[in-house]
Amino acid sequence: MLDDFAETMRALAALQSRVTEASRRSDWFGGRTASRGANPPINIFEKDHDIVVLAEIPGADKSDFEIYVERDVLRITGRRATERPAGASAHRLERRSFDFDRSITLPFAIDANSVTAEYHDGILAILCPREKAHRPRAVAVS
């Protein structure tokens, strides 16, 4: 159990460095206009030949989000509202409410019919499969 934990933590440290590395590269979007610097901040991962767009939006509800896909543009809209009990007085308010509407132009077309989204533990995850014509094909050497 402890070994598993240590292994997981090492995997995490490695993941953190790879994510930091990715944050220094800005060429993934190619010449397209990436809307860098809008809320919510996103991370993009490649999984097999598809991509996964992640955003940390804690304390929302999945019904707060609307996601649209058109060719190579992924649009995420929604809100995160912070609430406090009625009549409570505040000592510290650091959490922010925000509405967002962010479009991300990806470097390839997405198969709109097979896009799926999940919301778990405050993270919105959108799996975007490439459109079939844009998937890499194995070429046999004859």
Place this chain on the structure above:
Amino acid sequence: MTDRNESEGDEVLIKQEATPSGEKTVPGRFYVPATDIVETDDSLIMIMDMPGTSKERVEIRLEKDVLTIEGFIDADAYRGMHPVYSEYPLGHYSRRFALSNEIDQDAIAAAMHNGTLTLTLPKVKALQPRRIAVT
């Protein structure tokens, strides 16, 4: 839950890295969870944003009036995934608060929902404010 905190413009949300208090026993970076602390007549309520953690991955310790909250993210969830673009760092969460002894420390309750931790810290009964009626 009715009063809504108003948004403070369109500033991009940036995670604050935690200043280590003592040596951490696990590798990896820690971030400070954004926290609201509000007070009602009978308790203090702390609401903390810890996206990526679940109730199984949160540790709450109370030692000598110091409340320590740590939340761990799950690296396994990223297995087989290769980061290509990043705007926010991944990491665990850590934060400490000094509690006054007005808190009934045995009655602290915690709930985790969609990456948000809510801690309810009941005040010691004798110290709850009394409403004095003017006669």
